[in-house]
Amino acid sequence: MARLARLAPGVPALLRYRFAADFRHDLVAGISVAAVALPVAVAYAELAGFDPVVGLYSCILPLVAYALFGTSRQLMVNPDAATCAMIAAAITPLAAGDPALYGSLAILLTFFTGLFCIAASFLRLGALADFLSKPILVGFLNGVAISILLGQIGKLFGFAIESGRIIPRLLEFIAKLPQTHGPTLAVGLGSFAVLLLARRFLPRWPAALITLVVAGIAVAVLKLDGQGVAVLGAVPAGLPLPRWPTVSLEHLPALLASAAGLALVLFSSGVLTARSFAAKNRYEIDVDREFAAFGAANIAAALSQGFAVTGAASRTAMADSAGGRTQVTGLVAAATIATVLLFLTGPLRYVPIAALGVVLVFAAFSLFDIRALRDIWKIDRREVGLSVLTMLGVVAVGAINAILIAVALALVRFVKLTARPRDEVLGQVDGLPGFHSVERHPGARTFSGLALYRFDGPITFFNAAYFKQRALAVADAAGPELQWFVIDAIPISHIDVTGLYVLRDLREALEERGITLILAGRKTELLNWLQEIGLYRSEHKEHIFPTLRQALKAYRRETRPADAPPDEE
Structure with a gap:
């Protein structure tokens, strides 16, 4: 069981599943997640x-795979707006308008992404989750939100926008x-109204699903598709059959990058x-x-003819708010979506x-995080500049290059x-x-x-000279x-x-001025280290103290006149 837990952490949890206590909660939460995932997956496929059916394919096996291998009880792995925008940016230039090649490229991109993730796990690179700092991640997602907004707004007005960059899209x-299609704009504005009303008056219901159901009924009843309103059209029923993608070898370097x-x-977004x-x-986790x-x-998504997935915040929030307790919620959601694919x-x-x-x-608006920018501004205004610079990078060169x-x-x-860390001279403050x-x-x-x-x-190779320079400057100022x-x-x-x-050079430079170099703190650690590397000398023990306070006491004892009263400290 311990070996199994190391390989697939979710399996032991499923084997210990408390059916009577948890299933009714996970069942309701799973159906609720599916209700949100269905319209969102169709939209993200677009x-x-x-x-549209490819978005549904991308929701089923990835949920099952994460339930077996993940360590989060709530996380729902599904298509995400940012990853979808990155996929389109990566493979559109390679496909050159060929739909079959486009699908093959997406499958291979998703498969390679999964392999990179697994390799990173074996190399224990989970710390990469902390590599993209919060300001950089916020800026990246804000840039993606702008890209999505300008990429979709043309659909509300009934015309296609073909430009590949954000500024050309806007122009x-x-x-x-002037080419706005009136019926399409009416459907778009009506959908906005339904979505806003659903979020306002039915907060526990999936607003996206309500919007698409109402819009679909309006199209069917009023026969708006006959008036030029673009619709999804026939969606093939059934589950996907695995197929190996056909891609030229010349595309592999770009796909791997x-x-x-x-x-x-x-990974950074999902782990967050x-x-x-x-x-x-x-x-x-x-x-x-x-x-x-x-x-x-992601390998499961590729095998099911889908595209890349990550931790989906909106569906995870739905699972949590609906009372989901375990990853069985994801399994129920996967089964529900599969049922829709087969029969509905x-x-x-x-x-x-x-x-x-x-x-x-609306997904783009939810990605754009003004509140986080305000919070970062209060803490460090330079970090806001970093965030805005990342956002402008996405706007200027696209999501992939912005990475x-x-x-x-x-x-x-x-x-x-790291190379220029903060340094400071210390003193005592009354009352502290x-x-x-x-x-x-x-x-x-x-x-x-x-x-x-x-x-x-x-104190390492890239800041040692700076450390010595700053230390000598403090000594000169004293x-x-x-x-x-x-x-x-x-x-x-x-x-x-x-x-x-550099420490040796600093000690010699100070000794030339009649100054003794003392280290305070980590005494045992430093002495053991000096012994291990063969540089320990008996005088080291006299120049290393456990704490700053003991170093101060030793200095006062050494410099106190013989007839002075004892140091009370």
Whole structure:
């Protein structure tokens, strides 16, 4: 069982399933998830450039795969607006208008994405979930929201927008406004009204499903399809049959590059959702196993002729609010969608494209997170600039290329924070225990002849010279009476070979000025490390103290006149 839990964490949970206690809750939640997933999957298939039925294919096996391999009890794995936009951006140029090639490229892209996720799990790269910072992820999703909005708005007015970039799309939309088709615009505005009213007065009902049902009934009764209103048309019944895609080898490099970016984004976005609901329900998820679970779900999507999937926030929220307790909720949702595919595809033919556009426009509004930008602004305005820069990258160069921009920005941010960490001189503040930054506390008292210095980061090859420069600058500012230079070792998480040489050079430079270098904190750890690498000397023990306070006491004992009273501290 332990071996099985390592491979497929969901299986032991299913074997221990409390049918009597949990099934009725999971049954209701699963049907509710399916009610939301059905219209959204059809709309997202339209967004990604597929037949509507492909969106439904992408909802069934991925839910089953995640139930077996995932570690979240609530997460629903389904098509997502951001991943659909990225899929379309990646394969549209490669397909060159060939529908069969487009489908094959999407299947291979999804399959490679799954393989990348599984490989990342074996390499224990779950920490990549933290690599795209919150501001960068918010900016990326905001850019995708703008892209979706401008990509769908033409459907509400009854004309196609063919431009591939966001600014050209906007210009084309403005130019084509005189071509607006009146009945289509009426259907679009009516769908907006129904969606708003459903969300306002029926908050527990799936508003997207209500909108598409009402719009489909209006088309069927008023025969609006005969007046030029575009509809989905016939949706083939039945479950998908596996087929191997046919793709030229020349497309593989581009597919692999896009799959790597897609894997990073869908995992980061999906794990963010999984962590949020795990925190709400007070349990933990395993991010490395989540990587494998997302990989299995995407391979399942490829095998069922679908496209890439991730943790879907709206469907996960529905599962949670409807009382779902376990991943059986996902299995019930998958069974419900499969039932619709087998027996209830007929009514889908009347759903108007304009109503699907309305659903996607609302999805775009939900992706655009103004509140997060406001919160980030209150904390750090520079991070807002990073977020806006990522958003503009999506707007300017598209979602796939924006991934490279986002990763580059994340690298620049990481290098900046690590190579130039915050440092500070410490002193004592009346009424506050411990030692505090004299910059943040202007009334802090420093110590004659002694400097307490904190460097908030590791000392490694890329910041060692900066550390030495800053430490010597603090020593110079302390004046000629400085006798002890004490470094707080607690925040220094790592010292590599370059850092060790720089510490030696700093000690020698200080000794030339008659100053003793002292380390405070991590005494046992530092002494053991020096012994392990063969550099321990007996005087090291005299220059390393367990805490800053003990270093301060030792300095006062050493410099106190012989007839002075004992130090009360």
